[in-house]
Amino acid sequence: xxxxxxxxxxxxxxxxxxxxxxxxxxxxxxxxxxxxxxxxxxxxxxxxxxxxxxxxxxxxxxxxxxxxxxxxxxxxxxxxxxxxxxxxxxxxxxxxxxxxxxxxxxxxxxxxxxxxxxxxxxxxxxxxxxxxxxxxxxxxxxxxxxxxxxxxxxxxxxxxxxxxxxxxxxxxxxxxxxxxxxxxxxxxxxxxxxxxxxxxxxxxxxxxxxxxxxxxxxxxxxxxxxxxxxxxxxxxxxxxxxxxxxxxxxxxxxxxxxxxxxxxxxxxxxxxxxxxxxxxxxxxxxxxxxxxxxxxxxxxxxxxxxxxxxxxxxxxxxxxxxxxxxxxxxxxxxxxxxxxxxxxxxxxxxxxxxxxxxxxxxxxxxxxxxxxxxxxxxxxxxxxxxxxxxxxxxxxxxxxxxxxxxxxxxxxxxxxxxxxxxxxxxxxxxxxxxxxxxxxxxxxxxxxxxxxxxxxxxxxxxxxxxxxxxxxxxxxxxxxxxxxxxxx
Amino acid sequence: xxxxxxxxxxxxxxxxxxxxxxxxxxxxxxxxxxxxxxxxxxxxxxxxxxxxxxxxxxxxxxxxxxxxxxxxxxxxxxxxxxxxxxxxxxxxxxxxxxxxxxxxxxxxxxxxxxxxxxxxxxxxxxxxxxxxxxxxxxxxxxxxxxxxxxxxxxxxxxxxxxxxxxxxxxxxxxxxxxxxxxxxxxxxxxxxxxxxxxxxxxxxxxxxxxxxxxx
Numbered sequence: 001x002x003x004x005x006x007x008x009x010x011x012x013x014x015x016x017x018x019x020x021x022x023x024x025x026x027x028x029x030x031x032x033x034x035x036x037x038x039x040x041x042x043x044x045x046x047x048x049x050x051x052x053x054x055x056x057x058x059x060x061x062x063x064x065x066x067x068x069x070x071x072x073x074x075x076x077x078x079x080x081x082x083x084x085x086x087x088x089x090x091x092x093x094x095x096x097x098x099x100x101x102x103x104x105x106x107x108x109x110x111x112x113x114x115x116x117x118x119x120x121x122x123x124x125x126x127x128x129x130x131x132x133x134x135x136x137x138x139x140x141x142x143x144x145x146x147x148x149x150x151x152x153x154x155x156x157x158x159x160x161x162x163x164x165x166x167x168x169x170x171x172x173x174x175x176x177x178x179x180x181x182x183x184x185x186x187x188x189x190x191x192x193x194x195x196x197x198x199x200x201x202x203x204x205x206x207x208x209x210x211x212x213x214x215x216x217x218x219x220x221x222x223x224x225x226x227x228x229x230x231x232x233x234x235x236x237x238x239x240x241x242x243x244x245x246x247x248x249x250x251x252x253x254x255x256x257x258x259x260x261x262x263x264x265x266x267x268x269x270x271x272x273x274x275x276x277x278x279x280x281x282x283x284x285x286x287x288x289x290x291x292x293x294x295x296x297x298x299x300x301x302x303x304x305x306x307x308x309x310x311x312x313x314x315x316x317x318x319x320x321x322x323x324x325x326x327x328x329x330x331x332x333x334x335x336x337x338x339x340x341x342x343x344x345x346x347x348x349x350x351x352x353x354x355x356x357x358x359x360x361x362x363x364x365x366x367x368x369x370x371x372x373x374x375x376x377x378x379x380x381x382x383x384x385x386x387x388x389x390x391x392x393x394x395x396x397x398x399x400x401x402x403x404x405x406x407x408x409x410x411x412x413x414x415x416x417x418x419x420x421x422x423x424x425x426x427x428x429x430x431x432x433x434x435x436x437x438x439x440x441x442x443x444x445x446x447x448x449x450x451x452x453x454x455x456x457x458x459x460x461x462x463x464x465x466x467x468x469x470x471x472x473x474x475x476x477x478x479x480x481x482x483x484x485x486x487x488x
Numbered sequence: 489x490x491x492x493x494x495x496x497x498x499x500x501x502x503x504x505x506x507x508x509x510x511x512x513x514x515x516x517x518x519x520x521x522x523x524x525x526x527x528x529x530x531x532x533x534x535x536x537x538x539x540x541x542x543x544x545x546x547x548x549x550x551x552x553x554x555x556x557x558x559x560x561x562x563x564x565x566x567x568x569x570x571x572x573x574x575x576x577x578x579x580x581x582x583x584x585x586x587x588x589x590x591x592x593x594x595x596x597x598x599x600x601x602x603x604x605x606x607x608x609x610x611x612x613x614x615x616x617x618x619x620x621x622x623x624x625x626x627x628x629x630x631x632x633x634x635x636x637x638x639x640x641x642x643x644x645x646x647x648x649x650x651x652x653x654x655x656x657x658x659x660x661x662x663x664x665x666x667x668x669x670x671x672x673x674x675x676x677x678x679x680x681x682x683x684x685x686x687x688x689x690x691x692x693x694x695x696x697x698x699x700x701x702x703x
Contacts, residue, residue, distance in 0.1 A: 125660055129667030136674045143682065151689060152698035155682050159638060162675055163629070166642075166649050169668070170622075173649075177608050177656040187661045205607045 002047055003059040003120050006040040006069070010113040013037060017105030023091030023098045027084040030105035031452075034073070034080040037112065041073035044120075049482070060122035060192050064486035067330070068119040068256055071337050074463075075248045076112035078456040079241040082345040083108070085451035086241055089352050095145075104144065108242065110137040115253045124260065125190045128165070128172050131221065131257055134250060135161040141242045142234045153230075153237035160230040164220025171213030171261065178206040178268075192260060199267030207268040214261045215278055221254035223309045224316065225286040232293075235305035236357065240348025241453075243301060244341030247308040252333050255315065259487055262319075266488070276320040283317025284409050286310070291416035294423035300350070301357045303427055304343055307383065310420055311336040311391075314398065317413065319487075321401045326484035327477075328397045334467060335390030339382040342460035345453045346376035353442055359427055363434035369448045375457040377432055378464075384424055388468035491539035492611075498532035499617035499651060501525075503594060506624040506644055510590035511583035515568055515575040518640050519561040525621075525647055526556030529654075536658055544662035551669055552650070560643070560676055567680055568636065573687050578633040578694060586631060593623035614655025621648030635683045635693045642679075646672060 013033025017026040048066025087104065090096045096104075114137055117130035135158065143154030172190070179189035182201045188194050195202070220227035235243045266272045290309040297303035311332065318329040347357075349372040354362045366373030382389040385396075395417070402410040430436075470476035505525035512518045530553040537545030568575065579586060594616075601615035608615075625648055628641030650668075653659055660668075683693055690697040 123664075125664030126667065129664065129671060132671045133674075136671065136678060139678050140681075143685070149700050151682060151685055152700055155635070155686075155695075155698060158675070158678055158682065159629070159642060162642060163645065166645055169649050170652060173653050173656050173660065174608075176660060177610065180657055181609065187663065190661065190664065203607075209604075209607070 002043050006044050007113060007116055009040055010037045010116055014106045014109035017102040023101035024088045026101040026105045027087040030108060031080040031084055033109060034077040038073040038077040041069045045070045058122055059120045062486040063483040065119050067483050069116060072112060072115045072249050075245055075337060075341050078341060078459050079245045082241040082453040082456035085453050086348050107137050107141050118253050119256055122192050123190050124172055124175060124192055127257055128169055132165045142238045144239055150237045153233035156230045157234040161221055164217045164227060168214050168217025171210040171217060174206050174210035178202045195264055199264050202268040204269050207265045208274060211261055211265040215258060218254050218258050222251050223312050224282045225289040228309050231309055232302045232305040236299060236301035240344050240351060244344035247344060248337045248341040251308060251312050252337055279316050279320035280409060283313050283320060284412050286313030287317060287416045288412055291419040294420050298359055299357045300359060301347055308340060318398050321405060324401050326487045327480050328394050330480050330484050331390055332394035335394060338460050338464045339379050342379040342457050345457050346372050346379060349453050359431060363430050363436055364438050365432050368438050368442050371448050371450060371454045373432055375461055378461050380428055382464050384421055388472050390467045390471055393471045491535045495532045495535045496613040498528040499614055502528040503617040503620045506621045507590045507594060509644060510624050510627055511586040513577045513583060515565060515577060515636055519565045522640055522643060523557050523561040529647055529650060530557060532654060536654060545659050547662055548659055548665045555669055571684060571687050573693050577637045579631045580633055581631055589627055590624050593627055594620045597623060608656060610656045618648050618651035618655050621651055633695055635686060639679045
């Protein structure tokens with residue numbers, strides 16, 4: 001009942017911006033709608049934690065699904081808050097119209113609704129439809145601006161992700177064929193809870209093939225190398241609050257879809273070796289390649305986008321490390337989902353003031369924008385795994401586990417992490433701290449006023465700190481272990 | 489004649505249409521071949537419905553006919569003409585080479601389908617046709633240099649996935665098929681919207697203008 005209400009409210013909130021007249025009104029109404037969605041998501045999460053693996057005809061609630069629901073609606077909520085100042089400024093400067101702001105609010109709400117459908121759906125077919133809907137709802141947001149490169153980014157995003165999802169659909173059909181071969185039929189043959197119940201009887205050859213298609217297909221949306229080409233373009237071209245949602249939760253949502261299949265395939269094969277080998281290979285490749293790209297980036301939004309690829313690589317790599325790897329992956333996903341939107345919201349404020357996303361045109365952010373610069377620095381340190389960041393805990397555990405199991409891959413990941421740190425330090429040190437004279441159009445006599453994006457960043461920073469402390473104090477591990485149990 | 493024989497005939501016809509589409513360089517020709525391919529696939533779905541008494545398959549066949557045979561080709565051609573875009577399409581390689589590559593793809597499909605038919609117990613002809621459609625669609629996506637060609641490439645891949653569904657499972661549950669068709673409709677709308685924007689911004693649908701974001 002509550003999941004149905006959550007999805008309905010989320011869908012209805014897409015219509016609310018059309019009741020307003022101004023860009024600010026559209027943004028405020030979107031924020032109000034997403035506040036309601038976030039409130040309901042907490043109720044769904046509590047239900048999911050209380051009764052692990054509850055399956056209805058339509059919804060499947062597990063602790064992992066509960067976590068995902070809260071993450072999606074939280075980032076959707078903070079992105080809507082950040083959008084208030086972002087859209088108001090853009091409308092004030094004549095970059096966008098009130099009509100565009102209404103479309104933005106509606107598409108963002110539909111985007112959140114489709115992600116909620118992905119993580120809550122009990123039917124693998126419906127989950128696929130919802131995952132494709134995330135591409136379709138966000139393609140117009142990637143093409144939101146009439147800037148050079150926006151159309152190219154949106155076009156690549158639409159074609160490459162739709163291709164990936166089409167390949168993933170072949171995996172869905174192979175699972176359906178596998179279920180049909182053991183006597184399941186109709187809607188039930190794609191019902192996750194029913195498939196889970198009879199997973200050990202599913203034909204291994206078909207399930208193995210299905211997982212390969214699902215991993216490559218949905219992996220395109222996760223940003224796994226070599227299917228990642230769309231990601232840096234789309235994430236850097238979209239409005240910054242949307243970039244935060246794309247990087248923070250969309251990639252995680254697509255990975256969640258892969259994990260649903262992983263549970264089935266492991267049960268059908270009677271072993272985790274097949275899926276773990278694929279995860280290790282794709283994870284290591286993704287981390288190393290993205291680290292090399294991070295070293296040469298000239299654009300701060302693109303660098304953040306490549307960093308998302310790197311973190312997805314680390315998460316997927318962790319998933320190949322057995323039971324401890326599942327716990328590490330959950331910590332990493334949550335840490336990344338909190339840190340990356342903070343940075344993109346900050347990047348939005350920087351872009352609005354400096355009117356550029358190029359490092360060569362942006363420096364001394366902490367002097368020009370003290371609030372934004374402070375939060376941005378905090379987010380960077382969290383992303384670079386400086387304690388007490390949750391990402392420190394996950395990366396420390398990851399390396400400690402990897403060195404025992406796969407020494408060569410450990411070396412590759414360690415080198416990649418050093419490259420990432422170097423790339424970030426090289427690019428962001430002058431970006432934040434440079435003492436060079438600021439461009440005249442950037443200097444404002446009244447300094448920087450606190451705006452809604454700062455509120456959103458403060459919410460993320462607070463949660464990063466809380467989560468990090470809870471991990472270091474050991475309070476979070478029982479909950480994380482319970483969530484990770486959904487993965488086996 | 490046996491319905492299964494007719495279904496196989498339709499699927500082989502759809503494969504032939506894909507082979508021809510790979511090397512077509514005019515919009516009207518590509519759109520007509522796509523409509524023929526979709527007509528054959530909706531006929532296959534309808535025959536399947538008759539053979540197995542599956543009421544849901546009738547609905548899927550009907551909706552596929554309306555969307556893919558009538559609406560998509562008609563609107564594609566109409567919108568492109570209304571906005572004065574060139575109907576002459578472009579590719580990186582010559583049409584003869586494309587024909588040869590498409591033929592190779594079909595040959596390759598027939599080999600791959602053998603092992604998949606053994607593993608899944610599905611129809612060999614259906615699997616060959618579906619894999620051939622998917623590979624030919626990929627071929628178009630790799631070799632075309634304009635948004636129309638790329639769009640049709642994706643639509644051929646989607647038809648291949650639809651065929652795979654027919655061959656493997658006799659079609660997915662109606663609710664899922666409706667979702668897929670809905671997503672396809674939205675995809676088509678976005679495809680056209682982006683193509684029109686490209687025409688406005690660059691006075692061309694060539695993807696040569698979309699190479700700024702690198703690295």
